[in-house]
Amino acid sequence: MSSYVRPTIEEPVFRDSDGRVIDYGNLWADSPPESAYSVTEHPERYAPLHVIADALIEHLRDTYDVEIDEGPEAIAELVRPHRDTTRAVRIRPSDPDCATLTLIFTSYPGIGMHAGLLHDFYFPSCGCDACDSTWQDEADGLERQVFAVVNGNYRESVKRGLRPMVGYAFTFPDGASSGRTGAGDIPAARLDAADPILRALPDGWAAWPPRP
Incomplete structure (x- = not known):
């Protein structure tokens, strides 16, 4: 991850009604109960993600040849804007063959990331107690995806036809992740604009240029 170092986070501690520490990440020995899927008892446990996103923004600003825009206009980058966005920061590399990143801060609290032209990713994607x-x-996932984009290990695709699809793929030092979804809720004009750009990048988005 280049010279980036995750900031030190004071570990938040949460307790149940009996005063026992809640061991998030190890709540369920077996399958969670159905009732846990509709409960998020302590969403504030994700607040450290805001600190980490701030550190990522500063690292990218200091390390790469980028322009940074902050404000409501950056929210328009997202395919599906989040209704509880409190801050939006767009990071645009100087090379148009590189994918732009937009990070949004939500009041949940959480972080949304728009990467390239057609994909949004949320951390957490679901914060219910069942998912645990x-x-x-979530910070691991955010950092891995950010640096996959920065290092040129991210690609997007558009599949046209009766049922248009959009796809993405990340390559990490220790693996990969990909997905494909229907494009029915993406405006046709946005797909039309993205298609030739992505076809001109058969190997995916390029690595970001370093700061001069």
Whole structure:
């Protein structure tokens, strides 16, 4: 991850009604109960993600040849804007063959990331108690995806036809992640604009240029 170092986070501690520490990440020995899927008892446990996103923004600003825009206009980058966005920061590399990143801060609290032209990713994607993710797990995912984009290990695709699809793929030092979804809720004009750009990048988005 280049010279980036995750900031030190004071570990938040949460207790149940009996005063026992809640061991997030290890709540369920077996399958969680159905009732846990509709409960998020302590969403504030994800607050460290805001600190980590701030550190990522500063690292990218200091390390790469980018322009940074902050304000409501940056929210328009997202395919599906989050209704509880409190801050939006767009990071645009100087090379148009590189994917732009936009990070949004939500009041949940959480972080959304728009990468390239057609994909949004959220951390956490679901914070319910049944999913039982930790802020550390979510931070790992955020950092891995950010640096995959920065290092040119991210690609997007558009599949046209009766049922248009959009796809993405990340390559990490220790693996890969990909997905494909229907494009029915993406405006046709946005797909039309993205298609030739992505076809001109058969190997995916390029690595970001370093700061001069």
